Amino acid sequence: MTIVAPPTAAPAQPAPPDAVEARVRALGRHIAAGQAKAGRTRTRVLEDRGMELLARDPALRAALFRLVDVAPATSGRRDLAAHLASLLGEAQAADAPAGGFLRRASVTARSAATGRASGPAVGAVAGLAVHRMATRFIVGEDPADAVPTLAGLWESGAAATVDLLGEATVTTAEADRYARRCDEALRTLARAAQTWPARPTLDVVPRVNLSVKVTALTAKVKAEAPEIGIADASHRLRGLLRTAKAVGAHLHVDMESMASRDLITQLVIDLLGEPEFRTGLSAGIVLQAYLRDADEQLDQLLDGIQQPFTVRLVKGAYWEHETVEARQHGWDSPVYLNKVESDRSFERLTKRLLDHRPHVKVAIASHNVRSIAHALALAPDRDLELQVLRGLGDDLQVALTDMGLRVRTYCPVGDLVAGMSYLVRRLLENTSNDSFLLSRSRGTDLDQLLAKP
Ligand SMILES: Cc1cc2nc3c(=O)[nH]c(=O)nc-3n(C[C@H](O)[C@H](O)[C@H](O)COP(=O)(O)OP(=O)(O)OC[C@H]3O[C@@H](n4cnc5c(N)ncnc54)[C@H](O)[C@@H]3O)c2cc1C
Numbered sequence: 001m002t003i004v005a006p007p008t009a010a011p012a013q014p015a016p017p018d019a020v021e022a023r024v025r026a027l028g029r030h031i032a033a034g035q036a037k038a039g040r041t042r043t044r045v046l047e048d049r050g051m052e053l054l055a056r057d058p059a060l061r062a063a064l065f066r067l068v069d070v071a072p073a074t075s076g077r078r079d080l081a082a083h084l085a086s087l088l089g090e091a092q093a094a095d096a097p098a099g100g101f102l103r104r105a106s107v108t109a110r111s112a113a114t115g116r117a118s119g120p121a122v123g124a125v126a127g128l129a130v131h132r133m134a135t136r137f138i139v140g141e142d143p144a145d146a147v148p149t150l151a152g153l154w155e156s157g158a159a160a161t162v163d164l165l166g167e168a169t170v171t172t173a174e175a176d177r178y179a180r181r182c183d184e185a186l187r188t189l190a191r192a193a194q195t196w197p198a199r200p201t202l203d204v205v206p207r208v209n210l211s212v213k214v215t216a217l218t219a220k221v222k223a224e225a226p227e228i229g230i231a232d233a234s235h236r237l238r239g240l241l242r243t244a245k246a247v248g249a250h251l252h253v254d255m256e257s258m259a260s261r262d263l264i265t266q267l268v269i270d271l272l273g274e275p276e277f278r279t280g281l282s283a284g285i286v287l288q289a290y291l292r293d294a295d296e297q298l299d300q301l302l303d304g305i306q307q308p309f310t311v312r313l314v315k316g317a318y319w320e321h322e323t324v325e326a327r328q329h330g331w332d333s334p335v336y337l338n339k340v341e342s343d344r345s346f347e348r349l350t351k352r353l354l355d356h357r358p359h360v361k362v363a364i365a366s367h368n369v370r371s372i373a374h375a376l377a378l379a380p381d382r383d384l385e386l387q388v389l390r391g392l393g394d395d396l397q398v399a400l401t402d403m404g405l406r407v408r409t410y411c412p413v414g415d416l417v418a419g420m421s422y423l424v425r426r427l428l429e430n431t432s433n434d435s436f437l438l439s440r441s442r443g444t445d446l447d448q449l450l451a452k453p
Contacts, residue, residue, distance in 0.1 A: 020377050021452060028373035028450040034399025035369075137391035137426060138165070138419040139411040143185040146413045147192045154193075157401035158409050159202045161209040161252060161387070162189065165414030165422055169216045172232075178216040179236040183243050185413075186210055190247035201406050205361070205385070206282050208249035209408065212240060214264045215256055226263035230270065233263075238271055245281045252310065255286035257318040258325075258334045265297060269304035277307075284310025284361070287353075289346035290319060290335045298352060302359070311353055312363040312387060315342050317429055339434035343371065343453035350375045357383060363408065367393050368436035370450050372400075382406075391423075392430060392437065 015023070140146030143162065150160050164185060169175050186208065193207040215221050218233035237253075244251040253268050255261060268285045271277060285301065287294055301311065316322075319335055326333040336342045346366070353362045354375070364375040365387035372386060387408045388397050400407045412422050430437045439449060 015377075020374075023377040024370065024373045024452075025447070025450050027376050028369050029446065030403070031369050031373060031396070031399050032446055034402050035395040037402075038395040038398035135419075137389075137412060137423045138414055139390060140413050141415050143188045143413055146411065147189070150189070150411065151192065151196060153409055153411075154196045154199065154202070154207070156398075157199065157201070158397050158407045159199075159205075159207065159209065160409050160411045161211045161250075163211045163213075163254070163410060163412045165412050165418035166216060169219050171219055175216065175218050175232075175236060179239060182210060182212055182240050186240070186243045186247055186249050186251075190249055201404060204406070206248055206250040208247070209252060210240075210244070210249060211252045211254050211410065212237070213254050213256060214267060215260055221260045221263060223259040223262075226266065229260070229263045230267045233267055234271065237267065238274070241271060241277055241281060241283060244283070245277070250282040250284065250310070252284045252312065253286070255288055255314070255316075258291070258322055261288075261291070261297070265300060269301065272305050272307065272309060279307065281307075282310070284312060284363070286312045286314055286365075287349060288314055288316035289349050290316035290322075290342040292334060292336060294345060294349060295352070298349065302356060308359055308361060310361040310363055310385075312365050313346065313349055313353060314365045315346055317425075320428075320432075340453045343368075346371050347374050347453065351378055354379050354384065361385070363387050365410070366436075367396055367430075369396075369440075369446075370436070370453070372396075373450065376405075389426065392426060 139149040139160075139162075143164075146162065150162070153160050162185060164178070164181050166178055166181070169178060189208040189210070196207065214229075214233050214237065217236040218229050220232040221229040241251055243249075253264060255264060265285070268283075272281075272283060277283070287298055287301075291297070298311075301309075316335065322335045323333055323337070325331075336345065350362075350364060350371075353360050362375075362379075362383075363385040364372060366372055367388060375384060375386075376382070382405060385406045385408055386400050387410060388394075388400075390409050390411045393409065397407055397409055412419070414422070429435070432438070436449065
């Protein structure tokens with residue numbers, strides 16, 4: 001790994017705004033150059049072409065949204081491929097931008113489902129293609145299966161956080177099962193990570209990091225009665241915090257839609273306030289900058305949690321869901337309606353979080369080079385973590401590790417059906433018109449993308 005010093009000069013006093021902007025641009029160009037150097041394989045170029053088609057074709061987007069709905073009910077690769085074929089078939093329209101692509105995809109998916117439409121070989125190839133696409137985003141079917149990839153990441157200078165994919169939790173038995181899987185994952189990963197070589201940049205925090213979803217730990221999430229969900233999820237999350245503390249791992253609580261935000265925030269504050277977790281535990285929560293009241297949530301966390309804890313700052317993955325939900329109920333939208341407002345909120349919260357170190361350990365999770373460069377410009381001491389999603393942020397991961405920065409890659413683990421749903425969600429999220437990744441792949445001028453929001 002080549003360590004390249006990023007172009008920053010650490011000022012003793014807060015830099016004037018113009019100087020910060022100059023540093024953001026210099027850092028942004030440096031990161032972008034590192035991404036270009038990380039290279040793009042031919043497969044990757046084709047996949048990116050698929051994403052571009054997806055961005056331009058509402059019929060294809062609608063088909064994939066529906067696939068996410070039916071995926072949990074499918075019984076395996078063939079069944080999933082059959083559903084994909086029928087949805088793509090419905091979405092076919094000769095004049096749609098992705099018409100040709102849809103026709104080919106539909107035939108291929110049907111072949112995968114039947115194994116015979118264009119010969120068995122095509123079915124096998126299509127099955128493999130689905131598998132390949134999903135494995136760009138997921139690192140294994142279960143934690144043990146994921147260990148070689150996680151060890152490889154560590155070797156290359158990046159840590160990971162593991163997310164166990166699964167079906168929606170609707171019963172107590174499912175919540176128990178998810179908690180058991182998380183517990184086993186913590187133990188399996190902690191055993192494996194003991195043998196990994198020393199990495200001074202990464203070893204300042206626990207090697208093992210598991211991201212968990214509270215809505216998978218309880219079937220009783222109700223926005224109007226959060227105390228029921230808190231009571232039900234508490235004992236399962238407490239058990240996981242105990243295991244994390246015992247094996248020396250970090251436990252991170254992901255943030256989901258607005259319906260569970262207040263419940264998750266209160267649950268984390270309550271549990272981290274319990275005497276057994278006041279010391280010796282590494283844990284954290286997520287702050288979503290697209291929420292209009294994100295500053296208030298941060299105030300609540302800063303007031304409520306006494307020991308050092310990690311905050312992962314994101315923009316938020318449920319923008320479409322929140323806006324549709326608010327419109328349907330005639331509510332004011334809880335999220336900003338202009339992308340630039342979310343970007344500004346992200347930068348304001350970045351500064352607030354950095355100003356609260358060391359009480360807060362800061363993790364900036366974004367694929368937007370401007371957002372990352374801005375955080376780095378405000379933290380010349382580099383005492384922060386940068387997080388990317390496996391499959392979407394691979395070149396960014398390489399560019400940032402080459403700069404000697406602490407990088408963590410979010411690595412989903414699960415079977416193909418769960419992987420497909422995850423994959424589709426990420427594709428839809430990152431092919432919306434305001435997405436930084438899409439703007440970059442369309443060749444928007446870098447200086448324009450690095451401009452102050
Ligand atoms: C490591 C990692 C972990 C993550 N964990 C979580 C998590 O726990 N919970 C969660 O919710 N998300 C999570 N995310 C996803 C994250 O919230 C973003 O959806 C995703 O990273 C895209 O944002 P960006 O900064 O990379 O890209 P950008 O392209 O700069 O931003 C896209 C984001 O801007 C916002 N946006 C888009 N259109 C508009 C609009 N019209 N008006 C206002 N805002 C808009 C949305 O939040 C959208 O996702 C995670 C991301 C990463 C990298």
